[in-house]
Amino acid sequence: MTQTMTAPATTAPTAPDTAAGAEILLRALKDQGVEVIFGYPGGAVLPIYDAIFQQNAIRHILVRHEQAAVHAAEGYARSTGKVGVVLVTSGPGATNAVTGLVDALMDSIPVVCLTGQVPTHLIGNDAFQEADTTGITRPATKHNYLVKRSEDLARVVHEAFYVARSGRPGPVVIDLPKDILIGQAPYTEKPEQPHRSYRPATAPQPEQIGRAIALLKSATRPIIYVGGGVINSGDRAAEALTRFVRKTGFPCTSTLMGLGAFPSSDSQFLGMLGMHGTYEANLAMHGCDVMLNVGARFDDRVTGRLNAFSPDSRKIHIDIDPSSINKNVAVEVPVIGDAGMALEALIEAWDNAPTRAPDIASWWAQIRGWQAIDCLKFTQTKAKGGIIKPQHAVKRLYEITRDLGRETYISTEVGQHQMWAAQYIRFEKPNRWLTSGGLGTMGYGLPAAMGAQVAHPDALCIDVAGEASILMNIQEMATLAQYRLPVKVFILNNQYMGMVRQWQELLHGSRYSESYSEALPDFVKLADSFHAVGMRATCIDELDDVIHAMLAEPRAVIADICVDQKENCFPMIPSGAAHNDMILGPEHGTALQDGRAAGLTDEGLVLV
Amino acid sequence: MNAITDQTIRSATISCLVDNEAGVLARVIGLFSGRGYNIDSLTVAPVDDGRGRSRINVVTSGTAMVIEQIKAQLDRLVPVYRVGDLTMSGPHLARELALVKVVASGQTLVDALLEAGRHGARVVDATVASFIFELSESTDRIDIFIAALRPLGLAEISRTGVAAMACGPDTI
Numbered sequence: 001m002t003q004t005m006t007a008p009a010t011t012a013p014t015a016p017d018t019a020a021g022a023e024i025l026l027r028a029l030k031d032q033g034v035e036v037i038f039g040y041p042g043g044a045v046l047p048i049y050d051a052i053f054q055q056n057a058i059r060h061i062l063v064r065h066e067q068a069a070v071h072a073a074e075g076y077a078r079s080t081g082k083v084g085v086v087l088v089t090s091g092p093g094a095t096n097a098v099t100g101l102v103d104a105l106m107d108s109i110p111v112v113c114l115t116g117q118v119p120t121h122l123i124g125n126d127a128f129q130e131a132d133t134t135g136i137t138r139p140a141t142k143h144n145y146l147v148k149r150s151e152d153l154a155r156v157v158h159e160a161f162y163v164a165r166s167g168r169p170g171p172v173v174i175d176l177p178k179d180i181l182i183g184q185a186p187y188t189e190k191p192e193q194p195h196r197s198y199r200p201a202t203a204p205q206p207e208q209i210g211r212a213i214a215l216l217k218s219a220t221r222p223i224i225y226v227g228g229g230v231i232n233s234g235d236r237a238a239e240a241l242t243r244f245v246r247k248t249g250f251p252c253t254s255t256l257m258g259l260g261a262f263p264s265s266d267s268q269f270l271g272m273l274g275m276h277g278t279y280e281a282n283l284a285m286h287g288c289d290v291m292l293n294v295g296a297r298f299d300d301r302v303t304g305r306l307n308a309f310s311p312d313s314r315k316i317h318i319d320i321d322p323s324s325i326n327k328n329v330a331v332e333v334p335v336i337g338d339a340g341m342a343l344e345a346l347i348e349a350w351d352n353a354p355t356r357a358p359d360i361a362s363w364w365a366q367i368r369g370w371q372a373i374d375c376l377k378f379t380q381t382k383a384k385g386g387i388i389k390p391q392h393a394v395k396r397l398y399e400i401t402r403d404l405g406r407e408t409y410i411s412t413e414v415g416q417h418q419m420w421a422a423q424y425i426r427f428e429k430p431n432r433w434l435t436s437g438g439l440g441t442m443g444y445g446l447p448a449a450m451g452a453q454v455a456h457p458d459a460l461c462i463d464v465a466g467e468a469s470i471l472m473n474i475q476e477m478a479t480l481a482q483y484r485l486p487v488k489v490f491i492l493n494n495q496y497m498g499m500v501r502q503w504q505e506l507l508h509g510s511r512y513s514e515s516y517s518e519a520l521p522d523f524v525k526l527a528d529s530f531h532a533v534g535m536r537a538t539c540i541d542e543l544d545d546v547i548h549a550m551l552a553e554p555r556a557v558i559a560d561i562c563v564d565q566k567e568n569c570f571p572m573i574p575s576g577a578a579h580n581d582m583i584l585g586p587e588h589g590t591a592l593q594d595g596r597a598a599g600l601t602d603e604g605l606v607l608v
Numbered sequence: 609m610n611a612i613t614d615q616t617i618r619s620a621t622i623s624c625l626v627d628n629e630a631g632v633l634a635r636v637i638g639l640f641s642g643r644g645y646n647i648d649s650l651t652v653a654p655v656d657d658g659r660g661r662s663r664i665n666v667v668t669s670g671t672a673m674v675i676e677q678i679k680a681q682l683d684r685l686v687p688v689y690r691v692g693d694l695t696m697s698g699p700h701l702a703r704e705l706a707l708v709k710v711v712a713s714g715q716t717l718v719d720a721l722l723e724a725g726r727h728g729a730r731v732v733d734a735t736v737a738s739f740i741f742e743l744s745e746s747t748d749r750i751d752i753f754i755a756a757l758r759p760l761g762l763a764e765i766s767r768t769g770v771a772a773m774a775c776g777p778d779t780i
Binding site for chain 2: 134327
C-alpha cells in the first residue's frame with residue numbers, strides 16, 4: 001500500500017495517477033486530514049479493509065454495531081470540531097447506521113459515512129446484502145452519493161467532506177460499489193475552485209446587523225438565546241458570544257445543544273431554557289421585549305405552545321441555514337450567516353453605534369427575583385443508608401470532577417438523566433457536552449463518549465446514563481476494552497424508563513404501562529465480563545466514595561448508582577403549554593389536578 | 609413581518625435550476641412529501657447543451673411562511689443552483705401542454721371538433737370515431753377546454769404540468 005501510495009510522487013507528473021479504488025479512497029481521506037475511522041467490516045467493503053491493513057496513517061476503531069460507529073464519529077466530531085468518519089458494509093451495515101445518520105442530521109454534526117454496496121452490475125438485482133442505501137438515506141443525510149464511475153471516486157470524497165462541514169454541517173453518505181473499490185481509479189486533488197452549486201453564505205449582511213443593533217439598543221427587557229450553531233461555528237464564535245454578552249450586560253440562556261457556548265458560571269447566564277429549562281430562563285424568554293437568537297432553531301422543546309411563545313418580543317435570528325428562519329417563529333430581523341462572523345459584526349456595530357446602551361437594571365431585578373425561587377432545588381437526605389436523589393448524584397459527579405480539574409467531556413443517553421445532567425453540570429467551554437438533542441436517541445451516550453475518548457485519550461470522558469438507555473448500545477463496552485478506552489459510565493439506575501414513567505404519572509393517571517425494567521442485568525458483573533470495573537452505590541453514604549473511585553480508576557468503569565425511583569424532572573413545561581405555565585417540583589408545592597399536571601390540555605396530550 | 613404571518617393560502621410557481629445528477633428529482637419530491645408540502649404540478653427536463661443542468665418547475669400552494677420554507681428548503685439541497693419564485697417576482701408565463709382524446713360519433717364528434725377550434729386546439733390524430741386534440745395554454749384555459757369536451761365524448765387526458773418563465777429580460 002505505501003509503495004503504491006507513494007509511487008505517483010516519484011513518477012513523471014504527466015503519468016496518470018491511478019491505483020485501486022480502495023487505495024484512492026484512503027488517499028483522499030488522508031488528504032482530508034482523517035486520522036480515525038469508526039467502522040465494522042463486511043463483504044462489500046473488504047477491499048477497503050485490505051487497504052487499511054496495509055497502511056498506518058489512518059487508525060480504524062472496530063465498533064460492535066454500526067449505529068454506535070456513527071454515534072462514536074459524532075462524539076469525535078462534536079468534541080474536536082473535525083468531520084467524523086464511519087465505514088460500514090452494504091445492506092444491514094448501512095441500515096444499522098441510519099439512526100446515527102438521522103441523529104447527526106438533526107443535531108447538525110459533520111459526519112462522512114462510507115457504505116459498501118454490491119458491484120454496479122448487481123445493483124437493483126436484490127443481491128445478497130443489497131439495500132437501496134442512497135434511497136434509504138436520502139432523507140437521513142444532508143446529501144448522499146452513489147459512486148458509479150471510478151473517475152468520480154476521489155472527487156466525490158473531497159466533495160462529501162466539503163458538504164459535511166460547510167454551511168449547516170451534517171452527515172453525508174458515500175455509497176461505494178465493490179467493483180469501484182477494486183478497479184483502477186484516478187486520483188484527483190482537493191478542488192481549489194468553489195463547489196458548482198452548493199455555496200452557503202457565511203458573511204452576515206451589514207444592513208441586517210445594523211437593524212439588529214438598533215433593536216438591541218432600544219431594548220429594556222432583552223435576552224440572548226443561543227444554540228448549537230455557536231458550537232458548530234467554532235471556538236471563535238463562543239469567544240465572540242462571551243464578549244458580546246458581557247459587553248451588552250444582557251442575560252443569556254442556552255438550548256440543550258448550546259450548553260458550553262457561554263460559560264455557565266457567569267452571573268449573566270440563566271441556565272438552559274425549554275421544557276426542562278430553568279424558571280428564570282423561561283420567564284425571561286416569555287417576558288422579554290427584544291430576543292436575539294444566535295444559532296438556535298426555535299425547536300418545539302424550547303418554544304412550548306407557539307402562539308404563546310414570547311408574545312411581546314421583537315425577534316432577531318442569526319442562522320447559517322436560511323430554512324431555519326421563519327420556520328416556526330416569524331422574526332423581524334433575520335441575519336443569515338455564520339454565528340461567529342455575525343457575533344463579531346455585532347460587537348463592532350455595537351461599539352460604533354452612537355446610541356447608549358439601554359438601562360436594563362429593572363429587568364435584571366425581575367430576573368434575580370425569579371432566580372431566587374431556586375427552581376432546581378431538591379432535598380437530599382443525609383441520613384445513613386438514605387436513598388440517593390438522582391439530582392444529587394449528578395451534582396456530586398459535577399462537583400467532584402470540577403475539583404479534580406481534568407479536561408472533562410460529558411455525554412448522555414436520553415431521558416431524565418440527560419435533563420438532570422443538563423441542569424446540574426455546568427459547562428464553561430464549548431465542545432465538552434455531547435448529547436442527542438434533536439432525535440433523542442437512547443444509546444447515543446456510550447459510543448459518543450467512546451468517540452470523544454479516542455479523540456482525547458488523556459481526558460476524562462463520562463457517559464451519564466440511565467439503566468434503560470445504556471442497554472441500547474451496551475455492546476460497545478467490548479470496544480472500550482479492545483482499545484483500552486477508560487470511559488466512565490455513570491448510570492442513574494431507577495429501574496424505570498424514567499421520562500416515560502414521569503409522563504405516565506403526569507399525563508396518564510400513573511398507569512405505568514411497560515415502563516418498568518424487569519430483569520435488569522447486574523451492572524457490576526456486566527462491567528466485569530466486559531473487562532471493565534463495576535461499582536455500585538445503593539445509599540447516600542456510598543455515593544461520594546464510588547464517584548472518587550470511578551474517577552481514580554485507570555480502566556473503563558460502570559458505576560451503578562441506585563437512585564430514587566419516584567423522582568421527576570422539574571421544572572417542566574408540559575407539551576402544548578406556554579412558558580409561564582411551567583410546573584415546578586414538589587419543593588415548590590406543585591400538585592396534580594385530576595391525576596394530571598396543571599396547565600395540561602387535551603391538545604397538549606397529542607404532542608410529544 | 610405582516611406578510612410572513614399572513615395565513616391566506618396562495619399558489620406559487622417555483623422554478624429551480626439543478627445539477628442533472630441521479631436522484632435529484634427524488635430529492636425534490638422527497639422534500640415535498642417528507643415535509644407535507646403540496647405538489648399541484650411538476651415538470652423537469654434538461655435545459656442546457658451538455659444536459660448537465662435541468663430545470664424543475666413546481667406549482668405548489670401554502671401560506672406565505674410555507675412558500676418561503678419551500679424555497680429555502682429547495683435552495684439548501686446540494687445539487688440546486690438557483691431557486692426562483694415566479695409568482696412573487698413579477699409577471700410570468702406558465703404554460704402546459706394537454707393531449708385530449710374524444711371518442712364519439714355523428715354530431716357529437718363534429719361538436720367536439722368545433723369546440724376544439726374555438727379554444728385554439730390542434731387536431732393531431734383523427735379516426736372516424738375519435739380525435740386527439742393538442743392545446744398549449746395556461747392551466748386555467750386547459751381546464752376550461754377539458755370541461756367543454758366533457759359532454760362531447762371526452763375519453764382520455766394527458767397533461768405535461770407547468771413550464772414557466774418570468775416575462776421580460778430577467779432570467780432565473
